[in-house]
Amino acid sequence: MKFVAFERAKQGTGASRRLRNTGRTPGIVYGGTVEPQLVELDHNALWHALKKEAFHSSILDMEVDGKSNKVLLRDVQMHPFKPLVLHIDFQRVDANTKLHMKVPFHFSGDENSPAVKTDGCIANHVLTEIEVLCLPADLPEFIAVDLSGLKKGASLHLSDIKLPKGVTAVTHGKANPVVVSVVMVAGADAAEAAPAAEAAAAPAAAGKAAPAAKTPAAKAPAAKK
Numbered sequence: 001m002k003f004v005a006f007e008r009a010k011q012g013t014g015a016s017r018r019l020r021n022t023g024r025t026p027g028i029v030y031g032g033t034v035e036p037q038l039v040e041l042d043h044n045a046l047w048h049a050l051k052k053e054a055f056h057s058s059i060l061d062m063e064v065d066g067k068s069n070k071v072l073l074r075d076v077q078m079h080p081f082k083p084l085v086l087h088i089d090f091q092r093v094d095a096n097t098k099l100h101m102k103v104p105f106h107f108s109g110d111e112n113s114p115a116v117k118t119d120g121c122i123a124n125h126v127l128t129e130i131e132v133l134c135l136p137a138d139l140p141e142f143i144a145v146d147l148s149g150l151k152k153g154a155s156l157h158l159s160d161i162k163l164p165k166g167v168t169a170v171t172h173g174k175a176n177p178v179v180v181s182v183v184m185v186a187g188a189d190a191a192e193a194a195p196a197a198e199a200a201a202a203p204a205a206a207g208k209a210a211p212a213a214k215t216p217a218a219k220a221p222a223a224k225k
Contacts, residue, residue: 001049001054001055004041005040006024011026016086020084024040024042025041025085025087026038026039026087026088027039027041027089027090028090029071029091029092031094032092037064047083050085053104057101057129057141057142060072060073062090070095071092072099073089073090074090095136099134103129103131103143104143105129105130105145106142106143109146110150112148115152116150119151120185121150121152121183122182122183122185126177127158127178127179130143131171133167138167147180152182152184153182155178155181155182156178
């Protein structure tokens, strides 16, 4: 994904405020063997770019003064309540250095799984993204996850997902986290439980009714003469 930035000469709170008033967003590019570079971007173009998933999870081509730079989005500072980007940080990418990056999962096929299609369950997405370690050239925009094989009572773990070549998951101590769990829908659970409850209640009701039928009627006391 490509975008255009411009060199920024002035820095500081006052300069950044004046820059935002002109429809620009201050930013910085750091990393590599060169000094951090101050940049500014058109706010409206940046605002629309931030709505795209690829802008957050892939290597970006940033053009500054006609020169292209490979960068990653590292931080965005938003206004507390206004639709305004206050500041943005990018990191330069070295083609030979592995990087840590969060990559989103793209789920599909759950509506065709036995758990959802026939057993009245739903697929609960426990994780929506995973941190990976890889070279820039191997960084995927997303990781596809096929849920068509989900079954009732089962869960999909990270080890069940095939990662792209050259990509390693970083789990921070969790050896094999759950990515998707199968959850029974409340209505379906109650529907299954109702027949069983009725079947269990029937013998009990019959057992209580039987003694009542055998009990003789009480005799009325004889009248005194």
